[in-house]
Amino acid sequence: MGRLKVLVTLVLVSIAVLFVIQNSAMVEIQFFIWSFSMPRALLVLVLLSTGFALGLITSGLFSFKRD
Numbered sequence: 001m002g003r004l005k006v007l008v009t010l011v012l013v014s015i016a017v018l019f020v021i022q023n024s025a026m027v028e029i030q031f032f033i034w035s036f037s038m039p040r041a042l043l044v045l046v047l048l049s050t051g052f053a054l055g056l057i058t059s060g061l062f063s064f065k066r067d
Contacts, residue, residue: 019041020041023039023040023041023044024039024040024041025039025040026039026040027039027043029043
């Protein structure tokens, strides 16, 4: 079982590294008056993290126990 975890971890890390290498191009982000550039992979990571955090927050807000 331990070797399976190591294998799965290596595969996932390899996929992540390939993703970063293939998406290293800079993209320009414009929001109202602000404009900045960042690598595409970082933009995807920021957007996924933001969506994950918002999902956790909203699921926590709407999971009240009703009496």
